[in-house]
Structures are given as structure tokens and as C-alpha cells.
Amino acid sequence: MxxxxxxxxxxxxxxxxxxxxxxxxxxxxxxxxxxxxxxxxxxxxxxxxxxxxxxxxxxxxxxxxxxxxxxxxxxxxxxxxxxxxxxxxxxxxxxxxxxxxxxxxxxxxxxxxxxxxxxVTDARGGLPLLAPMSEVAGRMAVQVGAVSLQKANGGLGMLLGGVPGVAPARVTVIGGGVVGTNATRIAAGLGADVTVLDRSIDRLRYLDDAFGPAIKTRYATLDATEELVFAADLVIGAVLIPGAAAPKLIRKEQLRQMKTGAVIVDVAIDQGGCFETSRATTHADPTYVVDGIVHYCVANMPGAxxxxxxxxxxxxxxxxxxxxxxxxxxxxxxxxxxxxxxxxxxxxxxxxxxxxxxxxxxxxxxxxxxxx
Structure with a gap:
């Protein structure tokens, strides 16, 4: 051939x-x-x-x-x-x-x-050809989110891990799969206050076992999602339905209840994004602002x-x-x-x-x- x-x-x-x-x-x-x-x-x-x-x-x-x-x-x-x-x-x-x-x-x-x-799937129900790029994108999401939080880039002007006497940034990760797990690993490692939302109790148990008291987990009800997104400084969208369009979890009208200068990193943008206000961007022009919220929606994050x-x-x-x-x-x-x-x-x-x-x-x- x-x-x-x-x-x-x-x-x-x-x-x-x-x-x-x-x-x-x-x-x-x-x-x-x-x-x-x-x-x-x-x-x-x-x-x-x-x-x-x-x-x-x-x-x-x-x-x-x-x-x-x-x-x-x-x-x-x-x-x-x-x-x-x-x-x-x-x-x-x-x-x-x-x-x-x-x-x-x-x-x-x-x-x-x-x-x-x-x-493409595997015997464990995973996606073996998506997983390596999900690992990269999950880890990158925290890096780009931290940079986007800088004041010069439109963010709140917060350091992700804080310093002695100053609280760290609050990070909400929506989805506890491969992307979410890798984002959690990096965010927690940098000292952020991290909470992961998911609708699988088994996945939340896994994350609790893996990270212990370094993170918090919540079952992803509508109430919990709103509570944590509205309080967050950085929100990472990590929801995946294989092959299908990503569900819209945060609507435009809800952005007004988030902190001005908070950052959204939508890793699900390849599948349409999990925020209603998400639209694909490029590494040449990676962010835009809607209602005071910085959106990072690069559709080929691992390419960087x-x-x-x-x-x-x-x-x-x-x-x-x-x-x-x-x-x-x-x-x-x-x-x-x-x-x-x-x-x-x-x-x-x-x-x-x-x-x-x-x-x-x-x-x-x-x-x-x-x-x-």
C-alpha cells in the first residue's frame, strides 16, 4: 500500500x-x-x-x-x-x-x-486514539487558563496557586474523564482550589482516591454546576460524548452571574463546545470576551x-x-x-x-x- x-x-x-x-x-x-x-x-x-x-x-x-x-x-x-x-x-x-x-x-x-x-474504541470502553491528545489538552488547559487569568490578558489578575496569605484561584473542572483528570492533576499541582464535577459516582470515587484531599468532587446537578461555575475563577469544560456534539452546559444568560474577568477554557470545542457562547478560535487569536468572561476555545490545542x-x-x-x-x-x-x-x-x-x-x-x- x-x-x-x-x-x-x-x-x-x-x-x-x-x-x-x-x-x-x-x-x-x-x-x-x-x-x-x-x-x-x-x-x-x-x-x-x-x-x-x-x-x-x-x-x-x-x-x-x-x-x-x-x-x-x-x-x-x-x-x-x-x-x-x-x-x-x-x-x-x-x-x-x-x-x-x-x-x-x-x-x-x-x-x-x-x-x-x-x-476508535478499546476493550475497556476507552478511546485510545483520542486519549493521548486529551491528556495533552487537559494539561494545557490549566497552562492557558493561568495565562488568561493575567490582567494584561483580560483576566482577573490572579495567580493560580496564590501565595502565603492570599487564597489560590478557584478552578472548576466540568467532566472527570481523561481531559478532566489531567487538568485536575496540573491545577492541583500548582496549588489551586480545585473541584471536579461529574455524573459518574464511580469516576468521582476514582478521582477522590487518586488525588485525596488535594481536590474536591461534586455530583454534577444543575444546582452544583451553577454554584461552582459562578464562584470559579477558571472553568475548564471537559465533557465528551463520543462522536456527538458536546452538550451546552452553561447558557449565555448565566455568564452574567460569573465573576468579571473569570476564564473559560472549552476543551470540548472540537465537538462544538460545552458553553453556549463558545466558538472555535486559533492559536493566532486564542481568546475573546463575552459579558466580561474570557473564553479560550482553540480547536487544536495540542498543536501548540x-x-x-x-x-x-x-x-x-x-x-x-x-x-x-x-x-x-x-x-x-x-x-x-x-x-x-x-x-x-x-x-x-x-x-x-x-x-x-x-x-x-x-x-x-x-x-x-x-x-x-
Whole structure:
């Protein structure tokens, strides 16, 4: 199989779909890999490291899309990339289709087979290809939240951990999954006053055991959510429904009851965001203010720490990339129901139920795609 790795073109996206180490593995399996020149430079991988691993280099993305059997990326394809995809081609990347009807339509029009990192599952019910970036984003959320709290950036002018004689900032983390757990780890480590909200008692027990008295946990009723969000200096939105649009947990009218200069970091923005006032931003212009509340809603947060992110993502995606290349997508999915859960679009049809529901249409079962 010819695997293509184009350079990412989303605003301030520096990650790359395959590391040189991953290329070497694919070549060792008998595959050819075509990498666009300078695709890895943002993550610290020079073109020479790819050729040393056995890849060939392409001057343009168009060459890669025109010739590769499978495209391996990081972020969802931009419209110009969607239009280069073709019938029968496999696309393996993050898609986040629920809040993005235009991308869904373009992928359907292309006739490609689109497999989303974020809906591939594992035997424990986890999301193994989303987890590493959720870990990065959760930890980053506290860093960017702390910077956004600085007065010069529109925030309250608070130091997250306080100082002797001055109380630390209050941090409310909504959602105790991978993002929330990692945000909690960093916020608590910096000395903030941290409370985590979740609707799973088992998850709250886990967090209580993991962090002990360094944090507080609350069951996420409407009352508790309002109480903690209104009192918070920093709110981190970390809610995920796999493949589906994020629920809107805080409405615009509720912002007026928050502290002026408080900060919202919406890590769920890839899935539409969990605050009604959230809209996707970029690393070039990451924040905006609504009713005195600073919003940080960058849709590709891990791209800012591209070296760490690319290495972490590559570790997780490589076994699946090799399975797709070695066996072909149909056989690989027939043998692995968890990989089958990653199938979002095939031959013009949406094959993931939560995506179809969010887009107001009907899903075709993945098994139908396999038998077609």
C-alpha cells in the first residue's frame, strides 16, 4: 500500500500524521510512504529523517492525494483537501464531524472511506486514539487558563496557586474523564482550589482516591454546576460524548452571574463546545470576551506542543495504521470491532450514529459498509 502523509494546513497546526519511526515500521511491513516536504518540521522532524526511514518525498499535497491509497493526517481535512480526496481512498485522521456539516458533506461527495481517530474504541470502553491528545489538552488547559487569568490578558489578575496569605484561584473542572483528570492533576499541582464535577459516582470515587484531599468532587446537578461555575475563577469544560456534539452546559444568560474577568477554557470545542457562547478560535487569536468572561476555545490545542503531541499520537495510531495497510480497511475492520467503530463515512454515507444524529440525518450501519 502507498501511505500518504501531507503537511497539515490548519491555522497554527504543527503536528504531523506519521513520525519517522512510524514510517520505518510501515516500510518494514512492505509498504511505501510518501511524505510532503517539510510536513514534519513543525514537530522537529527534518525531511532527511523521513528519507532515512525509507519514505519518498513529495513537493505538494496534490501529489500525495492523487497517488496514495491511504492518507494519514492529524486534523480534519480542510475544504481544499476534501476536494482532493477520491472514491475508494482511505482517510485516517481526527474528523470531529458532529459540529461540521460542511466537512461531512465534502467527505461524502468525495466517495472516500473516512476513519476517525476519536471514535476508535478499546476493550475497556476507552478511546485510545483520542486519549493521548486529551491528556495533552487537559494539561494545557490549566497552562492557558493561568495565562488568561493575567490582567494584561483580560483576566482577573490572579495567580493560580496564590501565595502565603492570599487564597489560590478557584478552578472548576466540568467532566472527570481523561481531559478532566489531567487538568485536575496540573491545577492541583500548582496549588489551586480545585473541584471536579461529574455524573459518574464511580469516576468521582476514582478521582477522590487518586488525588485525596488535594481536590474536591461534586455530583454534577444543575444546582452544583451553577454554584461552582459562578464562584470559579477558571472553568475548564471537559465533557465528551463520543462522536456527538458536546452538550451546552452553561447558557449565555448565566455568564452574567460569573465573576468579571473569570476564564473559560472549552476543551470540548472540537465537538462544538460545552458553553453556549463558545466558538472555535486559533492559536493566532486564542481568546475573546463575552459579558466580561474570557473564553479560550482553540480547536487544536495540542498543536501548540507539536513535538510532544506528535510523538504521543504516533504511539497510539501506529498499530491501527499498520493493520489498515497490512490487511486493507475491510479486513482490518472485520477482524477488529474497535477499529470498525472508527468508521464515520464510507462511499457517500455516514456510518456513525451519533454523527448522523447531530447532522440531522440517518446513519448506515458500519456492517453494511463492510458487506458492500
Amino acid at each position: 502507498l501511505i500518504g502523509v501531507p503537511k497539515e494546513i490548519k491555522n497554527h497546526e504543527y503536528r504531523v500524521g506519521m513520525t519517522p519511526a512510524a514510517v520505518r515500521e510501515a516500510v518494514a511491513h512492505g509498504h511505501r510512504v510518501l511524505v510532503q516536504r517539510q510536513a514534519g518540521t513543525g514537530s522537529g522532524f527534518a525531511d532527511e529523517t523521513y528519507t532515512a526511514a525509507g519514505a519518498a518525498l513529495a513537493d505538494t499535497a496534490a501529489e500525495i492525494f492523487a497517488t496514495a491509497d491511504m492518507i494519514v493526517k492529524v486534523k480534519e481535512p480542510q475544504p481544499v483537501e476534501c476536494k482532493m480526496l477520491r472514491d475508494g481512498q482511505v482517510l485516517f485522521t481526527y474528523l470531529h464531524l458532529a459540529p461540521d456539516p460542511e466537512q461531512a458533506r465534502l467527505l461524502q461527495d468525495s466517495g472516500c472511506t473516512a476513519i476517525a481517530y476519536e471514535t 506542543v507539536s513535538r510532544t503531541s506528535t510523538l504521543a499520537l504516533g504511539n497510539a495510531t501506529l498499530p491501527f495504521t499498520l493493520a489498515l495497510a497490512d490487511k486493507g480497511w475491510k479486513q482490518a475492520m472485520a477482524e477488529d470491532r474497535h477499529l470498525l467503530n472508527g468508521l464515520n463515512i464510507h462511499a457517500g454515507k455516514i456510518t456513525y450514529a451519533a454523527v448522523a444524529e447531530a447532522l440531522g440525518t440517518t446513519a448506515t450501519s458500519p456492517s453494511s459498509a463492510l458487506s458492500g
